Amino acid sequence: xxxxxxxxxxxxxxxxxxxxxxTHLERPFDRLVGNIPKQVLAVPSMMSVPERRFLYxxxxxxxxxxxxxxxxxxxxxxxxxxxxxGLRENPNLxxxxxxxxxxxxxxxxxxxxxxxPAFFKRNAIEFDSxxxxxxxxxxxxxxxxxxxxxxLRMGDIQETGKIEAPIEILFLDVLKLxxxxxxxxxxxxxxxIPGRSIVLQQDYFYDLLPYVKTYQEYFxxxxxxxxxxxxxxxxxxxxxxxxxxxxxxxxxxxAEEQIRLASVALQRSIDPARRFLxxxxxxxxxxxxxxxxxxxxxxxxxxxxxxxxxxKAPLRLRxxxxxxxxxxRAKGTSPLTETLDA
Numbered sequence: 179x180x181x182x183x184x185x186x187x188x189x190x191x192x193x194x195x196x197x198x199x200x201t202h203l204e205r206p207f208d209r210l211v212g213n214i215p216k217q218v219l220a221v222p223s224m225m226s227v228p229e230r231r232f233l234y235x236x237x238x239x240x241x242x243x244x245x246x247x248x249x250x251x252x253x254x255x256x257x258x259x260x261x262x263x264g265l266r267e268n269p270n271l272x273x274x275x276x277x278x279x280x281x282x283x284x285x286x287x288x289x290x291x292x293x294x295p296a297f298f299k300r301n302a303i304e305f306d307s308x309x310x311x312x313x314x315x316x317x318x319x320x321x322x323x324x325x326x327x328x329x330l331r332m333g334d335i336q337e338t339g340k341i342e343a344p345i346e347i348l349f350l351d352v353l354k355l356x357x358x359x360x361x362x363x364x365x366x367x368x369x370x371i372p373g374r375s376i377v378l379q380q381d382y383f384y385d386l387l388p389y390v391k392t393y394q395e396y397f398x399x400x401x402x403x404x405x406x407x408x409x410x411x412x413x414x415x416x417x418x419x420x421x422x423x424x425x426x427x428x429x430x431x432x433a434e435e436q437i438r439l440a441s442v443a444l445q446r447s448i449d450p451a452r453r454f455l456x457x458x459x460x461x462x463x464x465x466x467x468x469x470x471x472x473x474x475x476x477x478x479x480x481x482x483x484x485x486x487x488x489x490k491a492p493l494r495l496r497x498x499x500x501x502x503x504x505x506x507r508a509k510g511t512s513p514l515t516e517t518l519d520a
Contacts, residue, residue, distance in 0.1 A: 237264025243274025251352030262324025
């Protein structure tokens with residue numbers, strides 16, 4: 179397959195404004211991004227304030243108790259706090275707790291990564307740690323006000339992630355590795371409730387992790403896309419997902435289909451800045467599947483659509499572009515395209 183045949187679709191020319199600021203949700207979900215108590219915003223987070231307001235709104239006004247709220251990848255506990263405090267305002271809470279004593283199931287590995295100490299310092303978090311240390315203590319302290327509503331599971335989600343109940347709200351900020359993405363799909367998607375369950379892909383509009391996009395779009399027939407907020411793509415499950423459909427996806431997604439799905443994902447957003455980031459994610463996918471030349475060719479196409487990306491775009495977008503350029507220059511070739519890179 180040549181680079182020109184790699185599923186490229188035009189990226190709309192438009193000024194690149196501050197990324198991830200546009201919020202666009204279909205009705206009635208747009209009405210869930212409302213006010214939120216100040217104490218709910220006290221937990222440091224990498225999420226935007228609108229995203230946190232939306233989680234609070236889902237828990238306080240949308241949740242019925244028909245299934246669990248699964249919060250996968252909570253970092254310091256901000257998302258769990260949003261869900262828990264929102265539930266306290268939900269008129270269905272008593273009904274939900276009659277079925278599930280703790281309606282929120284929260285997952286966090288809780289191990290300090292190399293970038294976290296800088297985050298702790300920026301946010302004035304007094305926590306002396308090194309990469310590899312546990313920060314479970316911080317998580318437990320932060321979610322303590324809602325602990326009576328939360329089943330907190332620390333550790334590798336592939337070991338702690340057994341759930342037997344239906345899932346009504348599924349917040350995903352844990353898909354940092356392909357094997358975790360695979361685990362979530364195979365173990366959670368068949369538990370979604372048709373016409374009710376919401377999946378929030380927190381890394382959907384992100385220039386890395388292309389498999390997050392391709393896996394979600396693989397299930398497009400089972401979901402309705404309802405919008406974007408922060409870096410999150412929001413999807414409503416519309417049909418029951420059979421368990422057998424969730425298994426072995428990696429064997430079904432050939433290179434050409436992955437690239438097609440990445441192109442579909444790219445067109446989801448109404449925000450040019452998000453589409454630019456999605457295009458850079460597709461660059462990385464092409465690098466992996468077709469090799470450096472195919473990725474470089476598509477990157478040049480993206481630059482042509484956004485001529486101001488290098489100098490006039492916000493820093494976040496310029497950094498993403500630079501990172502994609504470096505990825506394209508990496509040594510080595512894809513086994514699928516050894517002749518292409520010769």
